[in-house]
Amino acid sequence: MSMTSPSPLNVSIIGLGAMGSGMARSLLRSPAIASLSAFDLNLSALEYFYNEAGGKAPCKYIDIAKEAKSRLDSYIDKDTDVVVLALLNEDQCESIIFTDGPPHHSSLVTLLKPGAVIVVTSTVSPSWAISANERLQSHEKKLKFVDAPISGGAARAASGELTILPSGDEATLDEIDSIFQAMGKEIHRIQGGVGKGATVKVIHQILAGVHVVVAAEALAMAAKAGLEVQQFYDIVKGAAGNSWMFGDRGRRMMDKEKEVKSALDIMVKDLDIVCKEAKRLGMPVPLSSMALQQFMGGVGIGLGRQDDSNVVQVYEMLGGVSVSGCASAAAKEGDGVGDYWVLPDGTKETIVEVADEDRHNVVISNEYTRVLKVKFPPKDTTWAHRHAEDSLYFFLVEDGLNVINHVKGSDPKCDCMEFGEVRYGTHKTDKPLVHKITNMSEVDMFCIDAEVLKSPPVTCPMPLVAEHHELIKTRDKCRVYKLTLEPGQSVNVSYPFFYLSVVLKGSEIKISLGTEPHAVTWKKCASIGDEEWCSPAVNISIENVGETCYEQFIAEWR
Template structure:
């Protein structure tokens, strides 16, 4: 199967290399020279524009930032839709609103393409090992055509329905939980530090007790080490919690915790930390209270 992966970022690179390991003829597409060189060194082919993917590509996996980038990569002036094989499948994995997923699916289907609404979770590590979780909805034909790619990149594929938009809905709800969990993890760690608790002991206690969460254990470990390299950046949750608010408004449904968490991520971004790892939303509390963070180097 000829596959193109659009977006060789933290998750896209891992997914593209997983496709290679599975024996799929894979082209990686990214604007960055360094990303393309990395993928070529792994044995893949690479291009800088979606319009340059091989003619007759049977499946395109899009791991870009949002709906706008997905639309441009598919249907823009430099889009790839015209280079796909008739009946090829678009596997759309950017986090977006359900309305955008349905709109893009209709545009793909009008061009004779199948469309799988297939957002993902698992981060860079799971992408690299081919063990992402996929939350997918689409026709049986779309699932069947996408199966070799799904087998390569995921350990769990949820079949959530036969119409696009359901996958996006579940992903938005998932991001509500993820964003709130990260924000409250940072709040708890900041409070403990302010009150004089040893942050490493606090981490050890919480991760062995009922108050633990996956996000506390994962993100606060990075805070303890001062490791703010972005596996998932602060700005991702500015965007994704905005999608939560947008979906909730359309349903006249209150989401007060998600809204507060979005404001905290927005504050961290406004302070210049938008590209830092999302656990470093804790910088908001540091700025407000002056707390030291254990991984920060002493000044002077």
């Protein structure tokens, strides 16, 4: 559900860790934010944020060199409408909401105006969320509380593509929906009031934690059995036993150098909440309990602040085996998945399949195509990844895109893509494109990557000739047309082929399928980047009933 706030909001975000800093950058890009301030007790994180964003609308200008940096009242004032908390745990949330005094000096209850909203995105226990809401409601200021746990990792936080699970009073959720739209791609309102969002996240963490531990257990047993661990990993990736966590954490378990993407301590905290909530409910959770003990073993050997994939070291110690380093030991320099690329600075980076690269998200997958939506913030760089299928690329950055393209075997080169530019790349298994992309623009990179896998059973020998359709690209495997409709214009057309639809410029459109009196008609609000795989169809009527120009790519599979 998407609602529009009646007016732009004055927002503050507290917590500038991996998730909070990305969320802050997503909020900075939103027209629904009138002003944004940020606070963190980590002064280096605070200074980095304001040095990068300070003074650029809608970020509030705060001269942190002159302010008392660790005082919350330097960043929160009587105009603040919403405070978003992206903190480690509920103890930190409890302190900053309710407790005056060090380290932050003034609490949110003291500083905020009556009726302001506090949004907690941290993983907290449902019972604490309910208690916090009750205390805020009984306070004279009647502060509003929303628990809105998040999932998706730091890269998706920065690109505004988190999964968010808000729960609370419906009117309050409507009031601040624009904040969720700025930070998230999938917004699932959880019915039942405050605490239900936290409940969903807690139960989700059962799967997350158990999957990480099971991945470590399987890889350690493979090593103990004398298997080539990298080969075993590759086999599971294409088999029924695979999971997203196995693919992501398993690869990191085999790497010696592990960037901390999610600390092991956090998984201990989350699974501890799971076990306590399960006890309160009278629900046995033996797998969660065992997974918690394995992570606790990691804390016991000093791994708490390291990446949670390091839980594999517990199994390595117990089994007398080595999983860490198996990827680099088995890998060779080359162009295959799992091979490494020696970068110009001499470092080695493991090559991943394009769909395993964090910023490439599969949105359509069938025997004819696999479509990936690519979105990431300025100055961010993808992992080294491999394209091995012919692909159409639709570039959707309205002011144009500037990147540095690091292609394996070539020097890095600057490249520019215009809004609506369509490119076709010829990539083969034996001649793949292996590259990294750095976004040098001041806005998010936004691209649709559509792999052309197979010719469908119905094709058309001749190009489409239809009003308002322009043929803009022809290749052996596909043709691309651009449909343009000004407000009030319409077209009647038949598409005698399978095709991929990608919206370039959105508007409200009315679609009718079939002929009267049996036609089926519906309206939809199309947005830039909307994609759909379509079967052949006849007698389609498309009318632009909105107030802006509508443009759509029709990519015909031949």
